[in-house]
Amino acid sequence: MRCRYCMPREHFDGHEFLSREEILTYEELAFVVESLVPLGLQKIRLTGGEPLLRRDVCDFIKMLPKELDLAMTTNGLLLEKFAVELAESGLDRVTVSLDALDVETFQAMGDTKETPETVLRGIEAARLAGLKVKVNAVIRAGYNEHSVEKIAERFIGTDVIVRYIEFMDVGETNSWDNGEVITGEMMRSMLENLSPIEPNHIGEVANRYKRGTQEIGFIESVSKPFCGDCNRARISADGSLYTCLFASKGNDLKSMLRMGANKSQIADAVRNIWSKRDDAYSETRGKFSSEKVEMSFIGG
Numbered sequence: 001m002r003c004r005y006c007m008p009r010e011h012f013d014g015h016e017f018l019s020r021e022e023i024l025t026y027e028e029l030a031f032v033v034e035s036l037v038p039l040g041l042q043k044i045r046l047t048g049g050e051p052l053l054r055r056d057v058c059d060f061i062k063m064l065p066k067e068l069d070l071a072m073t074t075n076g077l078l079l080e081k082f083a084v085e086l087a088e089s090g091l092d093r094v095t096v097s098l099d100a101l102d103v104e105t106f107q108a109m110g111d112t113k114e115t116p117e118t119v120l121r122g123i124e125a126a127r128l129a130g131l132k133v134k135v136n137a138v139i140r141a142g143y144n145e146h147s148v149e150k151i152a153e154r155f156i157g158t159d160v161i162v163r164y165i166e167f168m169d170v171g172e173t174n175s176w177d178n179g180e181v182i183t184g185e186m187m188r189s190m191l192e193n194l195s196p197i198e199p200n201h202i203g204e205v206a207n208r209y210k211r212g213t214q215e216i217g218f219i220e221s222v223s224k225p226f227c228g229d230c231n232r233a234r235i236s237a238d239g240s241l242y243t244c245l246f247a248s249k250g251n252d253l254k255s256m257l258r259m260g261a262n263k264s265q266i267a268d269a270v271r272n273i274w275s276k277r278d279d280a281y282s283e284t285r286g287k288f289s290s291e292k293v294e295m296s297f298i299g300g
């Protein structure tokens with residue numbers, strides 16, 4: 001897939017991948033995770049890029065502390081194949097991207113020859129394997145507004161939570177335009193019988209609603225920024241820590257790891273970086289001029 005809003009083909013076909021030595025090994029990644037548990041780390045999300053394309057990703061999941069909430073975001077194309085192994089490896093939850101149910105719109109949004117049927121089979125396999133499932137749908141004007149109602153309808157009567165995402169100005173390559181943002185408010189006007197429910201916890205990114213027995217959420221980072229509550233750090237495959245999805249620079253952890261830092265030194269470094277962070281991109285977007293890192297590099 002080369003989703004137009006994330007990795008447009010004209011920028012990402014033929015780009016060079018990082019060499020094996022440049023990316024952190026599973027052992028190094030697990031070491032960072034273990035170092036951060038004493039700081040209060042509760043949840044890990046494996047994302048990307050496409051996490052199911054990383055070889056032996058289930059071996060990595062097995063290495064992660066089981067007391068953590070372990071989640072993955074995936075395009076779902078390989079989910080049918082991996083669902084049981086993911087669940088057996090200790091993954092708790094999976095978020096599957098699905099922007100449309102009709103083939104034409106799915107293929108236009110994702111710039112792909114794949115079909116939504118493959119993703120739907122992956123979702124079903126994940127449910128049967130006992131994983132909790134959410135669906136992420138990015139709604140972009142001129143592409144898939146008509147999918148809002150259809151996607152919600154498709155999952156009525158299941159325990160799948162649908163989350164609609166405003167088209168965000170992440171990175172520098174997706175030709176973002178404010179005019180193409182369908183706000184959460186606009187999406188809600190396309191859905192009947194919604195009633196708001198309380199957030200599960202502080203820092204929850206989605207504004208949650210009930211619709212009958214169904215749960216629906218809206219991630220409104222453009223129209224209703226939630227920087228003040230954000231508690232997410234991101235680690236790129238090459239070992240940099242980013243304190244904001246819209247950051248332009250990361251903080252190098254790989255050099256520390258490869259110079260033999262122990263867990264408490266890694267924890268101290270991260271505490272230090274985190275306590276000094278002042279990112280609030282979504283609130284200050286108009287005044288930002290530095291080049292932003294791509295979402296596919298630090299994970300959505």
Ligand code: SAM
Nearest residue numbers: 005006048049050073074075097136167168300
């Ligand atoms: N490859 C995986 C996938 O397709 O879900 C994981 C990575 S993807 C970057 C993670 C999530 O970010 C997806 O749900 C995707 O739809 C969302 N996303 C990517 N670009 C976005 C944008 N410009 N605005 C809003 N959401 C975006």
